[in-house]
Amino acid sequence: MGSPVKVILLACGSFSPITNMHLRMFELGRDALNKTGRFQVVSGVISPVSDGYGKKDLVPAKHRCEMVRAALKTSDWVKLDPWECTLSFWSPTAKVLRHYQEQYDSHSNCKTTPSKKRKKLSNRSVSDVQTNHIPSSDTETDQSPVVKLLCGADLLESFAVPGLWAQEDIEYIVSTHGLVVISRVGTDPHKFIYDSDVLTKYKENIVVVTEWISNEISSTKIRTALRRGESVKYLLQDGVIDYIKQHQLYKIPDNKYINHLLPSPVEKESNSNDPEEQPQRPSSAEVKVILRSSAPGSYNPNHLTLHRMTTKMENKGPVTKIVPAHKSNSTSCISDFGMLVRRVRNYNLRTRRRPLNTIKK
Ligand SMILES: Nc1ncnc2c1ncn2[C@@H]1O[C@H](COP(=O)(O)OP(=O)(O)OP(=O)(O)O)[C@@H](O)[C@H]1O
Numbered sequence: 001m002g003s004p005v006k007v008i009l010l011a012c013g014s015f016s017p018i019t020n021m022h023l024r025m026f027e028l029g030r031d032a033l034n035k036t037g038r039f040q041v042v043s044g045v046i047s048p049v050s051d052g053y054g055k056k057d058l059v060p061a062k063h064r065c066e067m068v069r070a071a072l073k074t075s076d077w078v079k080l081d082p083w084e085c086t087l088s089f090w091s092p093t094a095k096v097l098r099h100y101q102e103q104y105d106s107h108s109n110c111k112t113t114p115s116k117k118r119k120k121l122s123n124r125s126v127s128d129v130q131t132n133h134i135p136s137s138d139t140e141t142d143q144s145p146v147v148k149l150l151c152g153a154d155l156l157e158s159f160a161v162p163g164l165w166a167q168e169d170i171e172y173i174v175s176t177h178g179l180v181v182i183s184r185v186g187t188d189p190h191k192f193i194y195d196s197d198v199l200t201k202y203k204e205n206i207v208v209v210t211e212w213i214s215n216e217i218s219s220t221k222i223r224t225a226l227r228r229g230e231s232v233k234y235l236l237q238d239g240v241i242d243y244i245k246q247h248q249l250y251k252i253p254d255n256k257y258i259n260h261l262l263p264s265p266v267e268k269e270s271n272s273n274d275p276e277e278q279p280q281r282p283s284s285a286e287v288k289v290i291l292r293s294s295a296p297g298s299y300n301p302n303h304l305t306l307h308r309m310t311t312k313m314e315n316k317g318p319v320t321k322i323v324p325a326h327k328s329n330s331t332s333c334i335s336d337f338g339m340l341v342r343r344v345r346n347y348n349l350r351t352r353r354r355p356l357n358t359i360k361k
């Protein structure tokens with residue numbers, strides 16, 4: 001067998017935000033290709049989609065790129081390439097693959113490699129190897145790497161969504177580049193390939209990786225958890241969580257799990273051991289009144305009851321006492337109380353108001 005074909009794994013997607021499973025995909029893909037003996041993965045590239053894609057909950061590309069950068073601090077072989085997402089318009093994946101292939105071809109030692117030869121290499125199947133229908137090793141070592149699309153099985157199955165992908169793009173991707181597909185719960189990539197004439201035609205160029213340690217992290221589920229104020233630790237890299245918190249992405253409420261990672265400067269300053277200084281956990285009724293009256297504008301607009309309950313307080317200026325809002329029946333903000341109380345205390349500290357615990361009921 002000749003020397004293996006060098007491969008660059010390219011993952012296209014929203015990465016809003018990048019999850020640990022996106023990172024795992026690269027590890028799984030590299031292992032699977034290297035184990036065949038036919039390929040040697042030399043690097044991985046993450047290409048976040050342009051803002052022009054217009055998908056729901058797609059935070060601006062600059063944030064998605066920064067989150068990818070933060071996540072990749074723990075990888076020594078996967079890199080961010082912001083080319084696609086710096087364009088103001090969406091680019092089909094076939095175009096993105098072609099762009100990167102051209103980049104690598106032009107940078108390779110073998111600038112004269114005809115693309116047809118590359119296509120032949122990329123398409124090399126198990127049967128090719130077995131029958132020694134392979135280029136000589138001298139030729140191979142001069143080859144620029146082949147860019148393969150690394151994706152989850154849901155992306156593969158989206159090929160069948162009517163009108164979503166151009167048929168010629170699908171054929172170009174599988175014939176010229178090839179796919180490395182990571183299994184995902186609820187998908188059946190082998191059957192999907194069987195059902196598709198074009199995928200069956202090029203099936204030697206599709207590597208399906210079964211992830212036995214199945215892990216259904218998705219960016220959608222992460223966004224849902226964030227919106228609900230739930231912990232996302234161990235699902236995202238800590239640097240990504242910090243970034244989300246710092247830039248208040250995904251409309252997160254005051255999230256105790258997120259916020260406890262990075263205490264606000266005011267919280268650091270007020271690091272008192274005096275039990276009298278420690279905020280108490282008030283009842284829901286108390287918080288509702290505190291929020292609106294002490295820090296107008298900084299409460300979560302989702303807590304509409306707060307607004308209604310506190311209009312009486314508006315002319316009273318700063319918080320001087322807690323008024324039990326026993327008439328309220330909303331429980332929507334209960335999980336955020338600790339942080340809400342800290343916010344009030346911080347607000348009072350910043351504005352030199354009396355600490356919360358000195359406020360009498
Ligand atoms: N848990 C997972 N298992 C396998 N592949 C995944 C997983 N999560 C994401 N991917 C793959 O990562 C690539 C980029 O993902 P993208 O950010 O667009 O998807 P996503 O996490 O499913 O996002 P969203 O939930 O916002 O649709 C896609 O090929 C997708 O199939």
Ligand SMILES: O=C(O)c1ccc[n+]([C@@H]2O[C@H](COP(=O)([O-])O)[C@@H](O)[C@H]2O)c1
Pocket residue numbers: 012013014048049053055091092093094155158164165166169
């Ligand atoms: O090229 C296409 O026709 C095409 C059609 C649908 C999706 N894609 C790409 O698939 C990636 C994941 O998209 P999504 O909607 O599953 O997050 C993203 O990079 C898109 O540009 C690409």
